[in-house]
Amino acid sequence: MAYAGSAAIRTALLLLTWWALTEGDPAATGFGLGAAPLVALLSLRFFPPSPLRPQPVATLVFSGYFFLRSVAAGVDVARRLLSPRLPISPGYVSYTTSLPAGSPRWLLANTLSLLPGTLSVTLHGRDIELHCLDTTMPVSEDVARTELRIARMFPQ
Amino acid sequence: MPDSPLALIQAFMLVVGCLFFLVGTLGLFRLPDTLTRIHALTKADNLGLGFIVLGLLPSVAGPATAAKILLIWLVALAASATAAHLVGRAVRATDGSGEREDRA
Amino acid sequence: MILLLDAVAAVLLFLLLLGLLRIWRGPAPADRMLASQLFGTTGVALLLVLAESQAEPALRDVALVLALLAVLSTVAFVTRVLRIANADSAGEQHDA
Numbered sequence: 001m002a003y004a005g006s007a008a009i010r011t012a013l014l015l016l017t018w019w020a021l022t023e024g025d026p027a028a029t030g031f032g033l034g035a036a037p038l039v040a041l042l043s044l045r046f047f048p049p050s051p052l053r054p055q056p057v058a059t060l061v062f063s064g065y066f067f068l069r070s071v072a073a074g075v076d077v078a079r080r081l082l083s084p085r086l087p088i089s090p091g092y093v094s095y096t097t098s099l100p101a102g103s104p105r106w107l108l109a110n111t112l113s114l115l116p117g118t119l120s121v122t123l124h125g126r127d128i129e130l131h132c133l134d135t136t137m138p139v140s141e142d143v144a145r146t147e148l149r150i151a152r153m154f155p156q
Numbered sequence: 157m158p159d160s161p162l163a164l165i166q167a168f169m170l171v172v173g174c175l176f177f178l179v180g181t182l183g184l185f186r187l188p189d190t191l192t193r194i195h196a197l198t199k200a201d202n203l204g205l206g207f208i209v210l211g212l213l214p215s216v217a218g219p220a221t222a223a224k225i226l227l228i229w230l231v232a233l234a235a236s237a238t239a240a241h242l243v244g245r246a247v248r249a250t251d252g253s254g255e256r257e258d259r260a
Numbered sequence: 261m262i263l264l265l266d267a268v269a270a271v272l273l274f275l276l277l278l279g280l281l282r283i284w285r286g287p288a289p290a291d292r293m294l295a296s297q298l299f300g301t302t303g304v305a306l307l308l309v310l311a312e313s314q315a316e317p318a319l320r321d322v323a324l325v326l327a328l329l330a331v332l333s334t335v336a337f338v339t340r341v342l343r344i345a346n347a348d349s350a351g352e353q354h355d356a
Binding site for chain 3: 163166167170171173174177178180181184185190193194197198201202204205208209212215216217221224225227228231232234235236238239240242243245246247249250
């Protein structure tokens with residue numbers, strides 16, 4: 001049952017992508033309608049449905065949080081660069097995450113690269129090594145907040 | 157069209173986008189090492205791209221084109237985060253071997 | 261609007277050029293690899309703006325491909341650097 005559900009969701013996403021890629025050209029619709037289910041089935045053979053399914057509401061909340069924080073990240077970098085003193089104190093910070101392996105951990109590492117002041121450098125099991133633009137900022141607290149939101153997206 | 161409020165908002169978005177790209181480029185010159193430059197390049201430039209995309213969206217031909225631009229934006233975001241992580245890892249790896257040479 | 265879009269395109273092109281000049285100076289290979297990042301964001305923005313101002317939808321496809329290629333080129337570069345770094349540390353262990 002989960003299999004059929006995944007196939008339907010993936011087909012719908014592929015159709016949406018196809019519609020966007022062809023900019024809604026009616027001449028291409030037939031091909032998309034034929035190819036999307038086949039590609040969805042093929043993708044299920046290579047990437048079987050994961051038990052970790054993102055919750056829709058938590059995902060939306062996370063998207064909003066991510067959007068606001070990445071704006072803050074750009075503003076933060078701009079503020080530091082435009083200040084004549086160039087207030088940075090770069091360095092490495094290690095963080096141990098409690099997120100399960102797979103998409104949640106990968107999502108955390110990638111998100112952190114776009115959030116204020118952090119850049120994920122290495123990912124070994126639970127340990128993430130971050131490069132920080134300003135090590136005097138409360139980096140761990142920030143990371144923990146992001147981690148919590150990702151954890152809510154993937155309830156166990 | 158040129159002076160409608162929406163066009164003014166679009167113009168504002170596009171100009172702000174350019175300013176963030178300008179800051180990103182400034183970062184390439186002002187910052188001391190590769191990793192800090194990656195910080196500037198990923199964060200400022202992604203925000204710049206975001207503003208440019210938002211500025212373009214209202215005047216595109218149709219919803220499918222708008223969806224395509226949003227798709228490109230998402231791909232560029234993921235690409236930038238992945239590339240930043242990979243270059244960072246490469247810098248860190250060469251760092252590490254440098255330290256080992258010092259100790260030897 | 262077209263005039264503004266062309267002005268934005270000109271600014272982005274100028275920034276791309278400036279970035280390339282900086283990257284040309286290096287000095288480390290990783291610094292130069294930032295060029296792919298630069299094209300992945302500034303280049304994509306430039307192409308999206310041009311697609312609009314020139315009414316040339318194909319440029320959006322170019323933007324998409326550029327964003328994807330930016331990652332692939334970085335992956336290729338990083339695997340090479342990591343292999344060299346690993347070979348170096350293996351060589352040191354042999355020496356010791």
